[in-house]
Amino acid sequence: MSMYHTRSVTELSAMLQAGEVSSVELTRYFLDRINNNDDKLNSFITVSEEMALSQAKACDEKLKAGNAPALTGVPVAHKDIFCTHGVKTSCGSKMLDNFISPYDATVVKNMREAGVVMLGKTNMDEFAMGSSNETSYYGPVKNPWNLDTVPGGSSGGSAAAVSARLAPAATGTDTGGSIRQPAAFCGITGLKPTYGRVSRFGMVAFASSLDQAGPMGQSASDCALLLNAMAGFDEKDSTCIEKDVPDYSADLDKPLNGLRIGLPKEYFTHSDGGMNAEVETVIKTALELYRSMGAELVEIELPNSSLSVPVYYVVAPAECSANLSRFDGVRYGYRCENPKDLNDLYTRSRGEGFGAEVQRRIMVGTYALSSGYYDAYYLKAQQLRHLISDDFKKAYQQVDVIMAPATPETAFNLGAKSDDPVAMYLSDIYTIAVNLAGIPAMSIPVGFANSNSGKSMPVGMQIMGNYFKEAKLLNVAHMYQQQTDWHTRLPEEFKA
Amino acid sequence: MTAVMNSEWGQNDNGQWEVVIGLEIHAQLATRSKIFSGASTAYGAEPNTQTSVVDIALPGVLPVLNKEAVHMAVKFGMAIEAEVTDRSVFARKNYFYPDLPKGYQISQFDLPIVGKGHVTIELENGETRIIGVTRAHLEEDAGKSLHEDYHGMTGIDLNRAGTPLLEIVSEPDMRSPKEAVAYMKKIHSLVQYIGICDGNMQEGSFRCDANVSVRPRGQQEFGTRTELKNINSFRFVERAINVEIERQIELIEDGGEVVQETRLYDSVKNETRSMRSKEEANDYRYFPDPDLLPVVITDEYRQQVRGELPELPDHKKQRYVDNLGLSAYDAGVITSSLALSIYFEQVLNEVGDAKLSANWITGELSAKMNREEVDIQNAAVGAKDFALLLKRIKDNTISGKIAKDVLEAMWNGEGSADEIIESKGLKQITDTGAIEAFVDEVIANNPAQFEELKGGKEKMMGFFVGQVMKMSRGKANPAQVNELIRSKMKQ
Incomplete structure (x- = not known):
């Protein structure tokens, strides 16, 4: 049997176009792979087998007719945060366990129009609130590299599925690191685009000013192909920016001579919540490789970095407290049994439908927006957010990209931080500032470290760019991946 | 703000109390689609048939601002000579209610689109007063809760959810219920003149909340106010404020204190009753809506909109007095409604006698409309037919006295003026x-x-x-x- 799961999207696309494999064949192959392996990982909430096969069949006809777009027939998985017409869209919550969306998210629509076949919907932290995928109503996802550890979150299902090659690629969303952190923990490549590059329409909102969808794949070149399909202006999203979408695959091979890489000294520290020493060693090795490719390493300052986590944990909960008000048991979603009156309907539907972490954030956000506290919390946080953005703007006058670890340590054990929300929040310490500023950033696998679980686990390096410099990030990541094979490695258990 | 002496507000007026009134008017904007979705705003459709995925607040949906609603708000700002702000911001007003699908209303809070402006009102005695408008902001309407026919449960109709509203907030400048009515009528007239609201009060397109307080005459500070919610006719505004003033004065004179609260006017019992007190009031937790960009208005746009403004009632009234020789009273009555002034001009065109036309419109025709409680759009006699009647007066076919009978017959659908004159043999004897x-x-x-x-x-x-x-x-x-x-x- 052909080992299709060892093939990149770029390769599969070429095979489909050449007629070496049909989309139905490929789709069935990955559906079987999910069926045979996902009981170990729990990376899917819904597998839409019937729909996938009928989409694949239609793709095969288009391929036969010729002139089909590059991604035609390639199976992918969507994070269960994207509304998918006729398919359950749970957002990892009991609240939406019964919700079948009557419409498609723009990302889903764009990708379908680009020819992608949807395998199913991936597991995630409830309403994307979490860094370990343990807050999902559907149970935690396991990290394919070590089933005792978490895959990261909130796009943990997508990361694990791609890492174990149950899907060639997947979509994710990133509000404070939800693409990059799980990509790092699972040893895959993930990209969070500039805020406004990809439409948020049809993506269940967590924190509207921070949420952004992006691709999660095996490599930078795969992410480029996927982003080509995902990105673009959408009149249904007022925060989407009307700006031409370049061909993200076009400049992948540009040499890196003279590339100026900024290394924020605030990120390369071992103090509280700082980077694990083994992780640092791996990152430094990767940076050396860049130097050898002609890049210049420049120490920079992002002086307001320490504000990121506190600012984020005011802004994100505040926005989420309003965004989640629509889940009230009135029109759709979970409704408690036999409500006594309106108040009972609200309190029990929400109390029973939302998990603990979601309730915690709604309460934090409600508090931060309350009369008398608004100025001290929300307004202050928004002001500090400008300082954080300004740090990056200044830095990009000096350098082309900024590099840092994606996470301070490798994947931790299941349950290790479940009882300590602050420790959990600190696992996003390197990723959050990017969302507050709205800039694009990637995580790419750069090696392994034995930092946490007693087993060698993937290390992710973060590459941050200036607004709308996704093509530059992809180029920088791709050139590294031309020199290394970290991104092609598979977890032992999922090699076959 | 000078107090008008001898204002009337009911029988308990002993002259010691001064009334302070401010109005918040909700004018439904006459856009074809909703403020944040493409669904229709037409009135009276089957429940929940005019709702898009945005209006029912499905997961993942986002609002997109209807530019026409902005256009209309700017027009209003121009019409009351207000400051139209360069940059206004939509905010979320958070509260739970079944007919509010998102659990928050998108409104404007600290940065409204229209700032300070003013209108001039005319009182019955001919005196004019300037009433300040604090602000006007854009927001979305909620749906409707239907409490009947659902076996003890509540039905929700979201057709109205997302309908654009302009909330027009006045200064506390009014000193009597009659002034409040005059102000409300002025705004009612204005929004129809500039074509931003159909003014239909039965359908709820134009409604108001009244903030009412009393204070001893001569006192600077305001008394504690109450807010009367959702009053949807001119008559009820006057009555509701009157009974609320009486209640407040009686309360204070009996040694009590007015409590700041929201009250509801019951038009059947002609009384107001408490809905909720300040303590029970919601903390709306306003914050800028991250799904919407700030609304930016340029000078160029302001100029364009200013150029689109039609002749406004104050100007038209002056023109009728100066150029047509109408009395200030007749000119005021006719220009108070755009439809009435259009009717007048159509009649004038045919008859060519402004005074005769005005007399008959403000006299006999208005009396009939009042009797039947219809407005000019629903008057039984159209402008062309009415003009023919006046022509018959002018050419001495009938006398004014006979004309009244002919008008009555016309109103009852018995035919045109000529037909009635002919069939009833009413032709004037001039031989x-x-x-x-x-x-x-x-x-x-x-x-x-x-x-x-x-x-x-x-x-x-x-x-x-x-x-x-x-x-x-x-x-x-x-x-x-x-x-x-x-x-x-x-x-």
Whole structure:
């Protein structure tokens, strides 16, 4: 049997176009792979087998007719945060366990129009609130590299599925690191685009000013192909920016001579919540490789970095407290049994439908927006957010990209931080500032470290760019991946 | 803010109390689609048939601002000479209610689109007052909760959810219920003039909340106010404020204190009752809506919109007085409603006599409309038909007195003025010979009275004209009758 799961999207696309494999064949192959392996990982909430096969069949006809777009027939998985017409869209919550969306998210629509076949919907932290995928109503996802550890979150299902090659690629969303952190923990490549590059329409909102969808794949070149399909202006999203979408695959091979890489000294520290020493060693090795490719390493300052986590944990909960008000048991979603009156309907539907972490954030956000506290919390946080953005703007006058670890340590054990929300929040310490500023950033696998679980686990390096410099990030990541094979490695258990 | 003395607000006015009123008017903007979705805003459809995925707040949906709603708000700002802000911001007003699908209303809070402006109102005694408008902001309407026919449960109709509203907040500048009504009517007129609201109060397109307080005359600080919610007719505004003032004065005079609270006016019992107190009031937790960009208004846009403004009522009124010679009263009545002024101009076009047209419109026609409680759009007699009636007065086919009867018949659908005049034989007698015969007969029957008239008792003139008119069944031309009697006196 052909080992299709060892093939990149770029390769599969070429095979489909050449007629070496049909989309139905490929789709069935990955559906079987999910069926045979996902009981170990729990990376899917819904597998839409019937729909996938009928989409694949239609793709095969288009391929036969010729002139089909590059991604035609390639199976992918969507994070269960994207509304998918006729398919359950749970957002990892009991609240939406019964919700079948009557419409498609723009990302889903764009990708379908680009020819992608949807395998199913991936597991995630409830309403994307979490860094370990343990807050999902559907149970935690396991990290394919070590089933005792978490895959990261909130796009943990997508990361694990791609890492174990149950899907060639997947979509994710990133509000404070939800693409990059799980990509790092699972040893895959993930990209969070500039805020406004990809439409948020049809993506269940967590924190509207921070949420952004992006691709999660095996490599930078795969992410480029996927982003080509995902990105673009959408009149249904007022925060989407009307700006031409370049061909993200076009400049992948540009040499890196003279590339100026900024290394924020605030990120390369071992103090509280700082980077694990083994992780640092791996990152430094990767940076050396860049130097050898002609890049210049420049120490920079992002002086307001320490504000990121506190600012984020005011802004994100505040926005989420309003965004989640629509889940009230009135029109759709979970409704408690036999409500006594309106108040009972609200309190029990929400109390029973939302998990603990979601309730915690709604309460934090409600508090931060309350009369008398608004100025001290929300307004202050928004002001500090400008300082954080300004740090990056200044830095990009000096350098082309900024590099840092994606996470301070490798994947931790299941349950290790479940009882300590602050420790959990600190696992996003390197990723959050990017969302507050709205800039694009990637995580790419750069090696392994034995930092946490007693087993060698993937290390992710973060590459941050200036607004709308996704093509530059992809180029920088791709050139590294031309020199290394970290991104092609598979977890032992999922090699076959 | 000068207080108007002797303002009327009910029977308990002992002159010691001054009333302070401010209004928050909600005008539904006449856009075809909703403020944040493409669904229709048409009134009266089957429940939940005019709702998009955005209106029912499905997961993942996002609002997109309807530019026409912004256009209309800017137009209003121009019409009240207000500051239209360069940058206004939509905010989320958070509260739970079943007919509020998102759990928050998108409104504007600290940065509204229209800032300070003003309108001039005219009181019944002809005095004018300037009433300040604090601000006007854009927001979305909620749906409707239907409490009947659901077996103890509540039905939700979201057709209205997302309908654009302009909330127009006045300064606390009004000093009597009559001033409040005059202000409300002025805004009502204005929004229709500039075509941003159909003004239909039965359908709830134009409604208001009233903030009411009293204070001892001469006191600077305001008294504690109450807010009367959702009043949807001019009559109820006056009544609701009146009973609330009486309640407050009575309460204070009995040694009590007014509590800041929201009250509901019950038009059946003619009383207000408490809905919720300040303590129970929601903390709305306003914050800028991250799904919407700030609304930016450029000078260029302001200029463009200013150029689109039609002639406004104050200007039109002055023109009617200056150019058409109407009385200030008639001009005021006619220009108070755009539809009425259009009707007037159509009639004037045909008849060519401004005073006659105005008299008949503000007199007989308005009386009929008031009697039937209809507005000019629903008047039973259209402008063309009405003009024909006036033409028949002008060309002496009928007298004014007969014309009233003809109008009544027209109002009852009996036909056009000419048809009624013809079928009822109401044509005025202008044949001098025929009228003279009547005059001669009346003089012959009343010789003594005729001598008195000739002797200088002018009062007898009315008697003789009346007798002739009676004999001719109203059809004799009164001017001719007069003339003939006078000539007989000289014989």
